[in-house]
Amino acid sequence: xxxxxxxxxxxxxxxxxxxxxxxxxxxxxxxxxxxxxxxxxxxxxxxxxxxxxxxxxxxxxxxxxxxxxxxxxxxxxxxxxxxxxxxxxxxxxxxxxxxxxxxxxxxxxxxxxxxxxxxxxxxxxxxxxxxxxxxxxxxxxxxxxxxxxxxxxxxxxxxxxxxxxxxxxxxxxxxxxxxxxxxxxxxxxxxxxxxxxxxxxxxxxxxxxxxxxxx
Amino acid sequence: xxxxxxxxxxxxxxxxxxxxxxxxxxxxxxxxxxxxxxxxxxxxxxxxxxxxxxxxxxxxxxxxxxxxxxxxxxxxxxxxxxxxxxxxxxxxxxxxxx
Numbered sequence: 001x002x003x004x005x006x007x008x009x010x011x012x013x014x015x016x017x018x019x020x021x022x023x024x025x026x027x028x029x030x031x032x033x034x035x036x037x038x039x040x041x042x043x044x045x046x047x048x049x050x051x052x053x054x055x056x057x058x059x060x061x062x063x064x065x066x067x068x069x070x071x072x073x074x075x076x077x078x079x080x081x082x083x084x085x086x087x088x089x090x091x092x093x094x095x096x097x098x099x100x101x102x103x104x105x106x107x108x109x110x111x112x113x114x115x116x117x118x119x120x121x122x123x124x125x126x127x128x129x130x131x132x133x134x135x136x137x138x139x140x141x142x143x144x145x146x147x148x149x150x151x152x153x154x155x156x157x158x159x160x161x162x163x164x165x166x167x168x169x170x171x172x173x174x175x176x177x178x179x180x181x182x183x184x185x186x187x188x189x190x191x192x193x194x195x196x197x198x199x200x201x202x203x204x205x206x207x208x209x210x211x212x213x214x215x
Numbered sequence: 216x217x218x219x220x221x222x223x224x225x226x227x228x229x230x231x232x233x234x235x236x237x238x239x240x241x242x243x244x245x246x247x248x249x250x251x252x253x254x255x256x257x258x259x260x261x262x263x264x265x266x267x268x269x270x271x272x273x274x275x276x277x278x279x280x281x282x283x284x285x286x287x288x289x290x291x292x293x294x295x296x297x298x299x300x301x302x303x304x305x306x307x308x309x310x311x312x313x
Contacts, residue, residue, distance in 0.1 A: 010302075
């Protein structure tokens with residue numbers, strides 16, 4: 001009888017802890033998968049840009065039509081990469097056994113989504129506006145992505161006990177550094193969205209998910 | 216030694232135990248979120264929170280979001296310690312009675 005009561009208390013504790021923190025159980029594998037998707041996208045983008053520039057060097061003048069085509073192709077690629085990255089991220093997280101429907105209605109999940117989306121959508125609109133201008137603002141796209149993404153992560157880090165704060169700070173730092181080396185945006189982007197996600201995902205997986213242990 | 220001595224009477228209540236469990240793994244939680252997660256009523260939760268605060272187990276931060284009050288709670292060092300020894304005592308109890 002008494003033992004029953006103590007077991008009940010322990011299971012209450014466990015349940016409360018899990019229910020209130022499930023929002024942070026983004027799988028580390030999600031991070032790795034999104035990072036790899038980002039890298040693939042960036043490599044495709046780089047090869048397109050390279051071929052554009054080699055054509056440009058051959059002709060020796062700016063071909064407005066070719067530039068516009070490249071721009072449209074890159075925008076479509078960026079959207080596809082984003083969709084796939086979020087998709088694979090969601091799949092790996094959703095497959096985690098302790099994630100259930102209730103997770104997505106918990107008050108904290110809602111709060112995190114709002115706090116994440118405000119800086120992200122601001123950044124998205126900011127970038128969309130940048131590329132509509134005909135002033136070579138394209139070089140600003142990568143640093144803007146990184147800075148807004150970092151700020152968005154920082155904004156939600158206070159709701160998470162995990163190490164996402166450090167990822168956020170690294171992203172912001174990369175974005176700011178990129179502002180001083182504008183022509184190398186693609187490399188900063190690869191580091192920030194590709195490698196950093198892979199590293200972060202791997203370390204999360206190592207710390208919390210290895211051999212099925214959920215911290 | 217009798218392990219029952221280490222069980223904390225304050226954590227007997229399901230709500231108080233729940234509050235402590237949630238605050239162990241979340242830095243700050245506001246009143247409404249606690250209420251939703253514990254499925255408690257305003258008055259009930261408030262009185263349990265007062266008990267925990269009076270015992271120095273939790274800290275209360277009163278803030279505002281616009282004009283609405285936003286009260287958040289976090290665990291204190293003493294609270295963490297008390298909760299951990301309560302957990303250990305529970306585990307001992309279960310081991311003993313086997």
